[in-house]
Amino acid sequence: MTAQKIDGNALSQQLRADVTRRTMALKVKGITPGLAVILVGDNPASQVYVRNKVKACQDSGLHSVLEKHPDSLSEAALLERIEALNADKTIHGILVQLPLPSHIDAQKVIEAISPAKDVDGFHIASAGALMTGMPGFWPCTPYGCMKMLESIGYDLKGKHAVILGRSNIVGKPMALMLLQKNATVTICHSATTDLKAMTLQADVIVAAVGKRNVLTSDMVKPGAVVIDVGMNRNDEGKLCGDVDFEGVSQVAGYITPVPGGVGPMTITMLLVNTLEAAERI
16 A cells, blocks of 8 residues: 655645635735734744745735844843734734743743734633634644645544644644544653554554654554654755654555645645634624
8 A cells, every 4th residue: 555645735725825815805805914923033943934934925915024033132022012913903913933032931922912813823712712612723733734634535533543742732732623523532642651552543643743753654554644743854854754754655545745744734724824813803
């Protein structure tokens, strides 16, 4: 068996075309969806992520504002900027790029963003809305994973989904989204005693631990769907995920590649959330 690839680039293009269409419909009403992105410091990876997010906004017709601040920016000054953006009616989404310098409390900053503009889905109000099934913004990476499952017409009802990783950004919200679709969910982590025993039961595996080859072919049952959220580098310096792609693709039914899988979906779902924030007004 050779797994079918779930092409994140192709799916992103489809979804972004819809974003562009809906954005044009809003512009006719005098509303241009606006995203403010705040970057503190000069982390090279963060600069790349921010640049990609701003470009994606522009390509889809959204208004984007990029604020770059030195890493000497005080926590109070950053909170003041967020307060101003909360009140700015041309801005519908606010994103503070993580990580932040050590002297700034990231959680305090996230909680300062208005829940109505929390397009990253990290605010405690967004987490609570997801947990209770109320309307809110879903974190972009697991939201993108759900769209990938939807794109292959996969019915999660009664299926066993196993998640590797319990972060607030991917693992925990992923579990709640899968539960909403009536999957039976197991979350595995660093203290799980027999990971292989868990993954061999899985109809769907979401790998999100940030460790190369954490999932190998002998850990996957034939026909399973494997979503690889990991972003690592191999010995040659090339981008790779958490999954041994070559091995697992010989066993799985569907698999996401790295690069070209979950990555482009994350930015796309940020656009979707920003658009929806504007539509809700």
